[in-house]
Amino acid sequence: MKPLPSLDVLKTFAVVAQRLNFTRAAELLNVTQGAVSRQISGLEAHLGYALFVRQPRGLALTPNGAMLLAPVQQALAQIAEALERSDAQSGTLRVKCPTCAMRWILPRVIRLQNERPELVIEVTAAVSHGVEFNAEQFDAAVVFGQPSLKGVSVHHLFDEVLTPVCAPGLLADSARDITPDDLADQTLLHPTRDRRDWLRWLAAYGYRGLPSAKAQHFDTLDLAISSAMQGLGVTIGDLSLIEEDLAAHRIVTPFSLCVPSGASYYLIYPERPAPSKVLSEFADWMEGEAARTRAGLSRYLEQA
Missing domain, CATH: 1.10.10.10 (Winged helix-like DNA-binding domain superfamily/Winged helix DNA-binding domain)
Structure with a gap:
C-alpha cells in the first residue's frame, strides 16, 4: 500500500x-x-x-x-x-481576517480577551479577502465585499466609506477651505495598484484624474494608513476602520466629502455543524461592536 x-x-x-x-x-x-x-x-x-x-x-x-x-x-x-469539536471544547476560536480590517478587529479582540480571559481567540491576518472553510482551518472569517459562499451564516458589520486621510497639520485643518487642487504637491498613497479608491473619491468630487503625479503604492490599506500617520502623504481611508485613530487624533480627514464604495465587511461562518457556544457569543459581540461603529460613523458624517 x-x-x-x-x-x-x-x-x-x-x-x-x-x-x-x-x-x-x-x-x-x-x-x-x-x-x-x-x-x-x-x-x-x-x-x-x-x-x-x-x-x-x-x-x-x-x-x-x-x-x-x-x-x-x-x-x-x-x-x-x-477539529472544530475539539476547539469548541477548549474554548479556542480561530478567525481569519483581511489585513485591512485588522486595525478595527484586533484592539477589540484584545479588550474582549482581557474581559473574558477564558476565551482564546486566534485572529490570523491574510492579504486575501476570501475564505474556504472546507480547506482552511478557521471557525469564522471577516470578509470584504459580498459573500458568495453557500452554507454560511452572514452578519453584516459595516459599509466601506472612503475619504482622504493624513497626519494632523499636513493639510489645512479647515475642511471647507481646501479642494483636491491642494493635493497637487502631496504624495498620494494608494492602497491598490489600480488607484481605484482615489479615482472613485475624486470622481464624486467632480475631478477627473489625479491631482498629483507623486505616488506610492501599497499591498494593503493598513500599510497606506500607517504611512499617512507618519506624515508621508495622503491616502484614502475607510472611516469605519480608522474610527479609533480619528478619536485619538492620530489621523485627520481634511475633506468633508465621504463616498460609500458599495462594499461592506461581514462576519461569516459555516452553518453546519451548528456554531459552538463560543462562536455564537463571538458573533453577538461582533454585531454589538459593529453597531457602535456604525453609530459613531453616523455622528461623524453628520458633523462633516
Whole structure:
C-alpha cells in the first residue's frame, strides 16, 4: 500500500479542483502559484496518473481526478469537523481576517480577551479577502465585499466609506477651505495598484484624474494608513476602520466629502455543524461592536 500523501497536498488538490485555476487556488491558500503547481505535479507523480488536463484557459479534472475529489473532500470535511469539536471544547476560536480590517478587529479582540480571559481567540491576518472553510482551518472569517459562499451564516458589520486621510497639520485643518487642487504637491498613497479608491473619491468630487503625479503604492490599506500617520502623504481611508485613530487624533480627514464604495465587511461562518457556544457569543459581540461603529460613523458624517 502506498504511503498517504500529506494533508496539505490533499487540501491543495481539493482547492484546485474547486477553482480549476492554479492562480486562484494559490490566492486562497496564501502560497505562490509555483508552489501549487509543484504540489499537484508531485501528487500526480505519487499516484501514477494525471489529475488535471492543462487547458489554455484553465484546468479540467481527468476521470481519475474526478473520482478522487469526492472522498478527499469528505475526508477533509470530517477532519475539519473533528477539529472544530475539539476547539469548541477548549474554548479556542480561530478567525481569519483581511489585513485591512485588522486595525478595527484586533484592539477589540484584545479588550474582549482581557474581559473574558477564558476565551482564546486566534485572529490570523491574510492579504486575501476570501475564505474556504472546507480547506482552511478557521471557525469564522471577516470578509470584504459580498459573500458568495453557500452554507454560511452572514452578519453584516459595516459599509466601506472612503475619504482622504493624513497626519494632523499636513493639510489645512479647515475642511471647507481646501479642494483636491491642494493635493497637487502631496504624495498620494494608494492602497491598490489600480488607484481605484482615489479615482472613485475624486470622481464624486467632480475631478477627473489625479491631482498629483507623486505616488506610492501599497499591498494593503493598513500599510497606506500607517504611512499617512507618519506624515508621508495622503491616502484614502475607510472611516469605519480608522474610527479609533480619528478619536485619538492620530489621523485627520481634511475633506468633508465621504463616498460609500458599495462594499461592506461581514462576519461569516459555516452553518453546519451548528456554531459552538463560543462562536455564537463571538458573533453577538461582533454585531454589538459593529453597531457602535456604525453609530459613531453616523455622528461623524453628520458633523462633516
